[in-house]
Amino acid sequence: MRYLILLYVLPGMPAILSAQSQLTGTVTEANGSPLPYANVRILAVKDSSLVAGSVSEVDGSFRFDRIAADDYLLSITSVGFRAYLQKIRVPRDEGLIVPPIVLMEGEDELAEVVVAAQKPLYEKQMDRMVINVQESITAAGSSVLEVLSRSPGVMVNQQQNSIALNGREGVMVMINNTLSRIPMGSLMQMLEGMSAANVEKIELISQPPSNLDAEGAGGIIHIVTKESTDFGTNGTFGLSAGAKRAEVYGANLSLAHRGKSFSVFAEYAYLHTHNVLLWRNAFRSESLSGLLKSFQSDTDRAILSQSHQFRVGIQKTFDKTSEIGAYINLTQNNNSMRGKGGTILQVGDSLVRADILYHESRDISNQSSHIHYSFQLRDKHTFRIDYDWVTLQLDNLSTYDNAAYFAEQSEAIQFDLESYAPMNFHIAALDYQFQPAEGINLKAGAKRSWMDFDNSIKSTYDENGVGELDSILAGSAHVQEIVSAAYISSDWKAGNKLAFKVGVRYEHTLTDIENGNEKGDINRNYANLFPSLLIEKNLHENTAMALGYYRRITRPSLGNLVPVVLLINQNTQFDGNAALLPSLIDTYKLELTYKRASVALEHSYTENAIALFQPSYDPKNELVTYSPQNLRYLQSTGLLFSAPWIIAANWDLQSSVQLNRRSFETAHLPVNQRNAVFDLNLNLSNTFLLGNGYTAEVGGNFQSRRNWGLLIFRPIGSLNIGLQKKLAGENGSIRLGIVDLLNTNNNLVDTEFREPPLHIHIDFYLRNRTLMLSYSRSFGNKKLKAVKVESASEEDRKRMDVK
Structure with a gap:
């Protein structure tokens, strides 16, 4: 209730x-x-x-x-x-x-x-929903991941390092027009450490055009950082402090100078987050002989995260027909986790109890650099060349101290895991744009990306003081991937009544993985065509209808292909799946808009849909293993309604409601299962102008019971309130916000097997209730002038997902 x-x-x-x-x-x-x-x-x-x-x-x-x-x-x-x-x-x-x-x-x-x-918090566009982050009071002091988790149609699963958009997994994340290639687990940590203070808007692109990568069945989430459009020298700074279960604070500073032909900017953000999470997992099974087996585990995890972000960029315009731009982005995330857990395994009258001490340290260093050059020929022909170089270093050191007690005996076991993952990416792109006539825009382009990645995990096994290298948990892999793509698309506006967006994209993928263990190498070579079509017709003065179709792909993340075991406790582990296949999704969409309100009907069919972290059970060893699996099919039909409501001159309500029906069939179980689930997603945001510089915000989100393959998530939601005061003159503004007031935004999961009979429960309490006080202020010149430095190499991808 x-x-x-x-x-x-x-x-x-x-x-x-x-x-x-x-x-x-x-x-x-x-x-x-x-x-x-x-x-x-x-x-x-x-x-x-x-x-x-x-x-x-x-x-x-x-x-x-x-x-x-x-x-x-x-x-x-x-x-x-x-x-x-x-x-x-x-x-x-x-x-x-x-x-x-x-x-x-x-x-x-x-x-x-x-x-x-003030812009509206939500803006509905032809192929996307835009969230203007800076217009949300409760976003002040939050991380980008927290803002995403409260966004319409977005489901963030921190337990499984996954993001879904409009009920579909396989979502790509793009930052400043550059698709992120770093591992999804690392990306989630980076977004959790990224301050929303430096983010201008988040675009939820449900139907990406052909000039964007076809990767990601669920679409693209585009994060656009703040960039001043003011002429002259100016900047902003902000401070925030608050608490979850422990302290949270941060700071941000940005500086920019813009002239008629030259601009330069620099920005820095720091975010410190300390919180205590609670993880509970349990399973219960019954054998054919009637013997009851049960397992339960409770773990408190104190996580300390510190993030530094620095970005600097320049742009030079030589004349009206050519320009060059470049930027460098540096990110450093340091995460430390200490936890203590207990487990109980009962088989009939036999009882085994174990205590586990966790100590994990994960450091992520990410550097990216970009340069582009664009020029025009004969006014109507525009060329742009982009090059991006991205490096990532992931270091993860973990220690698990296990003490098991059964009957009158006991044993102590210690696992030390060391994981290293250096990665390098090179991306080159050429884009061409031609406007043969008013209302017609033709685009074509090509890109190629090269990726090189090493992943190694070393494990030391120490039982009662005797140490040796544990080969079961150890593994290494060297990965090389080349993706080549070409596209052509056209936008055509036939008067004020009819508009077309049509395109086709070709992608060819070569993937080679050399495993340093007995599980064998992986070689993939495949190519696909991805058509897209969007037609919009104005039916009346304020009414329009849009019809769309597009095809997209979700390739197996390379971390999911590399089968390296990770241990949660003695009865729960995660593994990879070298046999994982890419999935193709075909989506059809019909949308009707009236003024700024819209209602859309969407249907999609996915072949070989990839479902992450699907459980399987070994009754002999009482072991539950989570690994990515291909579903035989996934079929989804959804109805989405979005509308702004101006209740009064000082009361603005933004609303988004989505109803889905998803059906699927598994393909990896001894006895495969079919299932169909209805789910409801609701987002509301109320903004009140109170006068004298005061603004209030009351909003929240609700997500009903929904599925992720075999995993069934129980309902969750959050209630958020905030108050803002704009100080007189140019003295800035103060914001006070409370996020997840009722502490209800948690991941609660159930799974049930018919054969063998098995019930699994996972409760992951994020404890995201946050009280935050923040102050921000702008300074410098306020003359308006639109100049942007941005990347157009949209083809970076985040397919790496190293456990």
Whole structure:
């Protein structure tokens, strides 16, 4: 019942001024065409603080229904157009119809006005959902992984190092237009150490276009870091402090200088997180003879994480037709875990008890560098060359002290695991863009990536003081992979009624894995075509319909292919699967939008779907092993509804509801199982403008019972509240937030086998209830000028998943 609390908000708020009027208008381009999705903001004359905000409709119109009679600044901005700023007066009762506003192409400057406007938290676009992180009060002081876990349609499983989008696994993560290639486990740790203070927005791309990598059946999560668009020298800094089960604090600083032809920026962020997690797992089985077997384990894990991030970049524009840009990104994550656990195994009247002490140290060093050069020929032809070099060093040292007690005997066993994983990636891309006529945009390109990776695990086994190398837990592998790709795509806008996005992508993959043990080498050589189609038609002034189809692939992560055993306790372990096959997914989508609300019906069929961490049971040794497996098929049908609700001039509600039905059949069990599960995902966010610089936020998410292959997750949810105060002048803002107020955002998992009869339970209590106080402030020049330094080498991938 407590999960449903987030469905309700405070029923009343302070009344706004009684003298209210209506403000309406339209925004067009210079040729008279309507300009949809322009940011329209009403600002206070005194300090340019936000009074109300919206975006223009498909026909370019905008409307504010409850505006107090007063003088305001009307600000209208849109990417690629000069900003508009005009003082207006809204009369009492009569309302105001603003004459048509024309935005001109190009760049402009606002010399003296600081625009402190607010974007909507969620923005629905043609092929993606955009989350404007900086507009969330409860995101202050949070990590990027925590923000993701509260995002619409996103399911983060920290227990299994996996992320799902709209009910589908195999999600790629892209940071600043570069797909991440580092192991998913390492990536999850990096996102957990990445401060949301330096993130501008997160894009949930459900139907990636053909110029992006076809990897990832679930789509792409694109994380865009903050980058100042102000002309001159400026920057921001912030401080945060709070607590989970232990202390949490961080700091961030960014500096930028932008001229007419040259720009440079640098940013640094530090995040310290200390928390105590609780892991419980148990299983119960019954043999044909009726003998009952049961196992249970409890472990408290104190985790200390410290993260440093540094990024510096430059851009030089030589003339209107050519530019060069580059950046370097350095990330250092240090994680230390200490824990104590106990286990009990009972077989009939026999009882075995064990105590385990854990000590794990994991260090991740990630460096990436990027350079690009772009130029134009004959105005309509644009070429861009990108090169990226990424290195990663993963060091993991673990010690497990086991003390087992049975009957009148006891034994002590110690395992020491040392894991090392140096990785190198080189990615080169060439993109071409041609605009033969207005409304037609053709793209083509090619890329190639080279990857080299070593993984080695050494294990020392010490029983009652006698030490020897344990070959069962040891392993090594050398991996080489080459991925070649080419694509062609076209965007065509036929007037104001019809738009097309069509493309096809070809990818060829060579993977060679040399195993340093008896489990054998792996050689893969395969190629695929990936078509995509998206058609959008405006049915009415405010109504549009979109129809889409696309094919994508999920390749086995190289860490899942390398079969190296990892021990959780004496009755639970994780293993790889060298026989894992790539999976192909075909998805069909129909979407209807009315103004900024949308409802979508989506159906997908996945062949050889990869389900991570599927359990199997060895009744002879009472051992549960988790390993990735191919499902025979996975079929998913979902209905997604998203809408903003302007309850009042000072109350904005953003909502997202998703209902899925997923059916699948296993392919790896002695007696395979079929199953079908319905699940519901709900996200709500209420923003209240309280006046005098105060803003409040109340929101949360709810995820019903859902499946991940054989794993069945019990319902979870979170309730989040926050308060922000913008200080007078340029003194910054203070935010106070409480995330997961009811402490309900946990991973609770059940699995049941029919043959042999087996019930498995896993409870992973994340203990994410967080109280956080933060302060941020901007300084320097505030003249607006749009300049960006970004990477277009979108083909980096995160297929590495080293355990």
